[in-house]
Structures are given as C-alpha cells and as structure tokens.
Amino acid sequence: MISFNIPPYVGTEQTYIAEAVASHKICGDGQFTKKCNAWMEEKFHAKKVLLTTSGSTALDMAALMCGIHPGDEVILPSYTFSSTANSFVLAGARLVFVDIRPDTMNIDETKIEAAITDKTRVIVVVHYAGVACEMDTIMDIAQRHNLMVVEDAAQGVMSTYKGKYLGTIGDFGCYSFHETKNYSMGEGGAIVVNNPDYIEKAEILREKGTNRAKFFRGQVDKYTWVDFGDSYLPSELNAAYLWAQLEKADEINENRLATWNTYYQALKPLADAGKIELPTVPDGCVHNAHMFYIKCKDLEERTAFIQYMKEHDILCVFHYVPLHSATAGLKFGRFDGVDEYTTKESDRLVRLPMYYGFKQDDLQRVINNAVSFYKE
Numbered sequence: 053m054i055s056f057n058i059p060p061y062v063g064t065e066q067t068y069i070a071e072a073v074a075s076h077k078i079c080g081d082g083q084f085t086k087k088c089n090a091w092m093e094e095k096f097h098a099k100k101v102l103l104t105t106s107g108s109t110a111l112d113m114a115a116l117m118c119g120i121h122p123g124d125e126v127i128l129p130s131y132t133f134s135s136t137a138n139s140f141v142l143a144g145a146r147l148v149f150v151d152i153r154p155d156t157m158n159i160d161e162t163k164i165e166a167a168i169t170d171k172t173r174v175i176v177v178v179h180y181a182g183v184a185c186e187m188d189t190i191m192d193i194a195q196r197h198n199l200m201v202v203e204d205a206a207q208g209v210m211s212t213y214k215g216k217y218l219g220t221i222g223d224f225g226c227y228s229f230h231e232t233k234n235y236s237m238g239e240g241g242a243i244v245v246n247n248p249d250y251i252e253k254a255e256i257l258r259e260k261g262t263n264r265a266k267f268f269r270g271q272v273d274k275y276t277w278v279d280f281g282d283s284y285l286p287s288e289l290n291a292a293y294l295w296a297q298l299e300k301a302d303e304i305n306e307n308r309l310a311t312w313n314t315y316y317q318a319l320k321p322l323a324d325a326g327k328i329e330l331p332t333v334p335d336g337c338v339h340n341a342h343m344f345y346i347k348c349k350d351l352e353e354r355t356a357f358i359q360y361m362k363e364h365d366i367l368c369v370f371h372y373v374p375l376h377s378a379t380a381g382l383k384f385g386r387f388d389g390v391d392e393y394t395t396k397e398s399d400r401l402v403r404l405p406m407y408y409g410f411k412q413d414d415l416q417r418v419i420n421n422a423v424s425f426y427k428e
C-alpha cells in the first residue's frame with residue numbers, strides 16, 4: 053500500500069534525542085528549543101519565534117493575545133481545520149466565515165471587506181497547501197479597519213509571498229510541526245510574533261503567566277506570576293527531533309518540490325484535456341510543496357477516484373469538510389455572503405500521496421493509476 057503520508061525522518065533525530073536525554077534537560081526551553089527558535093528567527097527574518105506544543109496551541113496563543121471581548125467577531129475561511137476556529141472560540145469570539153477563491157482554496161480577499169462590522173477585531177488567513185493568501189490586499193484592509201491579522205501558516209513553513217516568509221506578515225504567524233507537516237516533531241508548532249508590542253506578552257503567556265523568560269535572561273532577579281498564562285512549551289525530546297529536520301530544511305523542501313513538479317507535469321495533459329484541475333500558485337508566491345491535490349469533476353467522481361486508487365493500493369484522501377456547515381460551525385458562527393466555492397470546491401478536491409523521500413517508483417505508480425482512472 054502506498055501511504056498518503058510518512059512522517060519526515062532524516063537520520064540524525066535519535067542522536068539529538070539521545071543528546072537531550074544525556075544533558076538531563078528534557079523539559080522545555082533547553083538547547084534544542086533555543087536552536088530551533090533561533091534558526092527560524094534567522095531564516096525567516098522573524099522578530100520572535102517560540103516553539104509550542106502544537107499548531108493548535110500556537111493559534112490559541114495568537115487568539116488570546118488579540119484581546120478579544122465577548123461578542124467580538126473574527127473573519128476566517130470556512131475551508132480550514134477545526135483548530136483555526138477553535139482558538140478564537142476559546143478566546144470568546146463569534147466566527148464569521150468568508151468564501152474561498154477556487155484557484156488557491158484560500159480566503160477570497162475581495163469578500164473580506166463586506167464581512168467587516170463594528171465588532172470585527174481580527175482577520176485570520178489560512179495559507180492552504182503552503183500557497184500564500186493575497187497578503188498585500190489583506191494587510192491593507194486590516195490597516196484601514198484597524199484589525200489584527202493572524203496567519204495560520206500551519207502548512208506554510210518555508211513558503212514565501214513576495215519574498216516574505218509566510219507567518220511573518222501579520223501580527224502573529226502559527227506553524228505546525230505535526231507528523232503530517234513538512235517538518236515535524238511528532239506534535240508541535242511555533243508562534244511567530246511579528247508585532248514587537250506582544251513579544252513579552254507571548255513569553256509570559258507561554259510560561260504559565262510568569263516572567264521566567266526575563267529571569268533566565270537576567271533581566272529580573274526573581275520570577276513571579278504576572279499575568280494570565282498556560283503551558284505551551286514542548287519537551288526538549290520533541291525539539292531535538294525537529295532540530296534534525298531544520299538542519300535539512302532546504303533538502304526536505306527541494307525533495308518535496310521535485311515530487312510536486314513531477315506530479316504537475318505528468319498530470320498536466322489530463323488538465324489540458326479538461327478532465328481535472330491542478331493547483332494554482334499565483335505570481336509572487338513560492339510554495340513548499342506541502343500538498344499535491346487535484347480537483348475532480350464533482351463529489352461522485354472524487355469518491356470513485358479514491359476507491360479506484362485504494363483498489364490499486366494507493367491511499368488518496370479528501371480534505372476539510374467546511375466548518376460553517378459542521379455542528380460547531382453552526383453554533384459558533386455564521387457564513388457571510390454566498391457560499392459560491394467553499395462547499396463545491398472542497399467536494400471535488402483529493403490529495404495524492406506526498407512526503408519527504410517519496411520513491412520515484414511509487415510516484416510513477418500513483419501517476420499511472422490516476423491517468424488510467426481517467427482513461428477508463
């Protein structure tokens with residue numbers, strides 16, 4: 053069976069985990085966490101990056117720092133993972149879902165302004181498949197309406213928009229290092245704090261509401277409980293696994309891109325013949341090959357495609373069921389405007405196997421079977 057995903061593994065993970073164990077420092081913020089934070093700050097030109105226990109908790113931190121009051125509204129796409137929405141529900145917001153663009157599956161920046169009310173506080177963008185949202189337009193809207201911007205860049209680590217790394221454009225960026233992501237630590241994530249006013253707040257929030265980070269830097273002579281907080285520090289064991297991957301970040305990226313490009317070229321004739329649609333990467337966006345998807349004609353054809361591939365020992369999977377029609381989505385939010393594309397496009401989308409080190413033979417088998425499905 054060709055798996056849909058195999059977690060990334062470069063070979064040095066065990067050595068680094070053993071080092072963490074030998075150092076007798078396996079809780080958070082040891083040498084590997086520091087190395088990962090510093091690497092991301094330098095590579096992404098980010099003011100502050102802090103590892104967290106997941107992409108979901110990075111989003112929780114961002115939502116909590118947005119200073120939401122009961123009744124405040126947050127604009128987000130409905131085509132996303134539940135975590136994007138959960139964090140803002142947790143912070144007390146009402147969710148306002150906006151339609152997506154069919155070409156990138158990202159929030160339609162032209163429909164955001166109509167959804168803004170006097171209660172709107174935040175725009176949350178999701179860079180689907182590691183392809184950037186139209187950030188210039190979104191940042192301009194946010195500035196004109198005095199709104200904060202949170203980037204859910206769970207899938208967008210290493211991607212750029214007009215030369216800027218995803219996650220570093222809004223007030224906060226959130227990365228995921230779950231085993232399904234390009235770089236992994238099992239469960240884990242990071243928050244990127246771009247707005248310097250929030251750096252200290254983020255450190256306190258992540259460290260159970262204490263100013264321990266300041267104490268460790270020698271800026272205060274004792275640490276104490278200074279504000280509301282929680283525990284968002286991952287263990288050093290997880291950070292050690294991630295460090296191995298970050299050292300090989302370019303190699304992993306190039307390897308995934310090669311697979312993505314092979315899929316794209318091989319399936320282009322099917323797209324040219326009008327049988328499927330391929331992903332779009334707009335000008336100015338450099339993506340990280342997080343995902344390779346195709347769009348079938350409709351839900352029925354997609355179901356048949358997934359079944360056909362399964363019969364040929366290949367696991368292909370669909371993705372999000374739009375949040376606005378889910379039980380919790382109905383409870384916590386509303387869809388603004390018309391659902392022109394969210395439901396229709398999500399019904400047609402199917403993801404093909406994609407991971408670091410995907411073997412050429414397996415890749416060719418997936419391609420051959422996809423082509424034969426459309427021949428039959």
Ligand SMILES: Cc1ncc(COP(=O)(O)O)c(C=O)c1O
Nearest residue numbers: 106107108133135206228229230
């Ligand atoms: C768009 C998006 N947001 C948030 C998350 C949550 O990340 P994590 O699984 O690390 O909590 C994921 C991934 O699972 C995701 O794809």
